[in-house]
Amino acid sequence: MKQVINTLKRTDAERRIPVLKLEIDYELATLFDALKEKDQKQINECKRKLERLRLELVRLEA
Numbered sequence: 786m787k788q789v790i791n792t793l794k795r796t797d798a799e800r801r802i803p804v805l806k807l808e809i810d811y812e813l814a815t816l817f818d819a820l821k822e823k824d825q826k827q828i829n830e831c832k833r834k835l836e837r838l839r840l841e842l843v844r845l846e847a
Contacts, residue, residue, distance in 0.1 A: 798845040801845055802842065802845055805838060805842050805845065806842070809835065809838050809842070813835070815827070816828065816832070819831055
């Protein structure tokens, strides 16, 4: 039973990783725009989102 659960988790992770990478790319583009506009509120929000996405990606790739 444990092997079945681990296999399902691995499959979910394999599907989530590409989506997560797209989300990171989008957030980086948003951060770039915020930096150009010097919008400190948006910069901080993007950094928080990117940190959350980074942590999720690290967990899934481990």
